[in-house]
Amino acid sequence: MEGFNxxxxxxxxxxxxxxxxxxxxxxxxxxxxxxxxxxxTEHAGGYRGIRTQGIEALTTExxxxxxxxxxxxxxxTVWTRCVGIRGARFRYEYAIERDSDLVADGHTSHAIVDAAxxxxxxxxxxxxxxxxxxxx
Amino acid sequence: MEGFNxxxxxxxxxxxxxxxxxxxxxxxxxxxxxxxxxxxTEHAGGYRGIRTQGIEALTTExxxxxxxxxxxxxxxTVWTRCVGIRGARFRYEYAIERDSDLVADGHTSHAIVDAAxxxxxxxxxxxxxxxxxxxx
Amino acid sequence: MEGFNxxxxxxxxxxxxxxxxxxxxxxxxxxxxxxxxxxxTEHAGGYRGIRTQGIEALTTExxxxxxxxxxxxxxxTVWTRCVGIRGARFRYEYAIERDSDLVADGHTSHAIVDAAxxxxxxxxxxxxxxxxxxxx
Amino acid sequence: MEGFNxxxxxxxxxxxxxxxxxxxxxxxxxxxxxxxxxxxTEHAGGYRGIRTQGIEALTTExxxxxxxxxxxxxxxTVWTRCVGIRGARFRYEYAIERDSDLVADGHTSHAIVDAAxxxxxxxxxxxxxxxxxxxx
Numbered sequence: 001m002e003g004f005n006x007x008x009x010x011x012x013x014x015x016x017x018x019x020x021x022x023x024x025x026x027x028x029x030x031x032x033x034x035x036x037x038x039x040x041t042e043h044a045g046g047y048r049g050i051r052t053q054g055i056e057a058l059t060t061e062x063x064x065x066x067x068x069x070x071x072x073x074x075x076x077t078v079w080t081r082c083v084g085i086r087g088a089r090f091r092y093e094y095a096i097e098r099d100s101d102l103v104a105d106g107h108t109s110h111a112i113v114d115a116a117x118x119x120x121x122x123x124x125x126x127x128x129x130x131x132x133x134x135x136x
Numbered sequence: 137m138e139g140f141n142x143x144x145x146x147x148x149x150x151x152x153x154x155x156x157x158x159x160x161x162x163x164x165x166x167x168x169x170x171x172x173x174x175x176x177t178e179h180a181g182g183y184r185g186i187r188t189q190g191i192e193a194l195t196t197e198x199x200x201x202x203x204x205x206x207x208x209x210x211x212x213t214v215w216t217r218c219v220g221i222r223g224a225r226f227r228y229e230y231a232i233e234r235d236s237d238l239v240a241d242g243h244t245s246h247a248i249v250d251a252a253x254x255x256x257x258x259x260x261x262x263x264x265x266x267x268x269x270x271x272x
Numbered sequence: 273m274e275g276f277n278x279x280x281x282x283x284x285x286x287x288x289x290x291x292x293x294x295x296x297x298x299x300x301x302x303x304x305x306x307x308x309x310x311x312x313t314e315h316a317g318g319y320r321g322i323r324t325q326g327i328e329a330l331t332t333e334x335x336x337x338x339x340x341x342x343x344x345x346x347x348x349t350v351w352t353r354c355v356g357i358r359g360a361r362f363r364y365e366y367a368i369e370r371d372s373d374l375v376a377d378g379h380t381s382h383a384i385v386d387a388a389x390x391x392x393x394x395x396x397x398x399x400x401x402x403x404x405x406x407x408x
Numbered sequence: 409m410e411g412f413n414x415x416x417x418x419x420x421x422x423x424x425x426x427x428x429x430x431x432x433x434x435x436x437x438x439x440x441x442x443x444x445x446x447x448x449t450e451h452a453g454g455y456r457g458i459r460t461q462g463i464e465a466l467t468t469e470x471x472x473x474x475x476x477x478x479x480x481x482x483x484x485t486v487w488t489r490c491v492g493i494r495g496a497r498f499r500y501e502y503a504i505e506r507d508s509d510l511v512a513d514g515h516t517s518h519a520i521v522d523a524a525x526x527x528x529x530x531x532x533x534x535x536x537x538x539x540x541x542x543x544x
Contacts (some may be wrong), residue, residue, distance in 0.1 A: 004180060026162050058202070058205075062199070063199040069194075
């Protein structure tokens with residue numbers, strides 16, 4: 001998708017559907033996290049790579065806009081990009097497609113904290129470099 | 137809480153926590169739904185009341201901003217109000233408190249569809265009345 | 273219910289339903305945990321009380337038998353008893369009712385481990401006493 | 409794994425972990441379902457294939473025994489076999505491995521119902537054939 005360099009696929013699980021017969025809207029929030037983890041595995045040695053550095057990423061905001069329903073056993077493509085690193089903060093943006101239809105889009109905002117003190121700490125230089133290369 | 141007439145409580149379940157030792161951010165999206173259901177039970181005969189009318193409410197947007205971590209077995213109060221009914225659309229706003237601390241806030245947007253045709257349909261007059269009384 | 277001294281209620285959440293229009297079978301496993309937590313809050317100062325003692329309870333087995341479907345917004349009563357404490361191990365048994373119909377029953381098995389070493393450790397005497405009184 | 413012809417992999421999601429720092433025990437129940445769906449996709453044209461035939465499979469029992477903890481971002485292999493078809497009923501058995509360690513095992517029991525009447529109905533001959541070939 002235009003403007004995104006990375007995507008990962010999810011297959012809608014039956015447990016993720018609801019009595020309206022569609023994927024429950026909270027499932028999308030989990031898929032965004034699955035996509036972030038896949039992005040970090042691809043580019044930054046994984047979430048565990050981050051935690052090894054003594055830092056943790058908190059989620060400070062989630063926004064999802066739902067354009068079409070998703071259904072059990074459908075394969076969805078979650079396009080993901082990391083943008084707007086500033087101080088302790090950064091942001092991911094997402095577009096979820098099925099075939100070429102936009103199913104949902106949204107963003108999550110994050111803050112880096114020191115794993116021990118829980119205080120905000122600058123996004124480390126190596127992470128800034130990793131993202132700069134990933135999003136080039 | 138100032139500006140809200142309705143609240144419901146949730147107790148953070150162990151299954152809702154994650155390996156950061158806090159309530160997972162997707163759990164909040166479920167709690168907003170629990171609060172909407174409680175609101176409708178209080179004011180409009182419940183979700184089932186709505187479905188009996190041949191209409192369904194879809195969720196078209198979710199936004200949550202996380203201000204403080206929530207933890208296992210903490211009791212949270214979810215303040216809820218319904219605002220901005222226009223055509224087929226309406227919106228809920230939320231503030232989640234623990235004691236008197238703001239843990240998270242956010243909103244969800246919804247559209248009414250005809251349960252049979254899945255086409256958007258005006259929010260029914262009785263629902264507009266119910267909300268007007270609830271939010272008076 | 274005959275043979276049970278303790279129960280707690282859960283209200284089926286919409287997020288807990290699936291595309292068969294019923295509560296998803298994995299939701300029941302979460303409700304059993306909700307019931308254990310409520311049981312411990314009633315009788316043993318809560319889960320946190322346990323963790324304060326430097327021990328943790330692991331789940332080593334879950335079994336649920338589903339007799340009737342549960343649906344969105346139904347109130348279920350989860351009857352719970354703790355039985356069979358032996359060494360580091362104990363077991364909970366459950367019966368889930370709606371009105372007077374048996375919806376599901378089952379059990380979970382647990383082992384106490386030292387929170388620091390993760391090694392099995394005898395169920396502490398105070399916990400044995402608490403359960404003996406609760407189940408008298 | 410000895411005695412199993414089919415497996416599928418799952419990657420532990422962060423949302424599936426809990427405050428003990430391990431995969432929550434209810435997550436395993438969802439993974440068993442993911443494995444059944446993958447099995448049916450491989451062998452029987454998928455769950456949707458089944459629903460097209462006017463029947464549905466209900467889950468009547470779940471049992472999981474937990475032998476080792478699973479952790480965030482670990483890849484698990486879910487070995488799956490379908491056994492014991494009799495009348496309207498059949499059963500799946502599972503073994504979950506990480507590398508060559510047994511993490512959990514268990515089974516689920518199911519009953520076929522007519523999608524319209526919800527009454528039990530014999531497992532159809534084509535499904536019996538499909539399973540016989542899959543498990544040969």
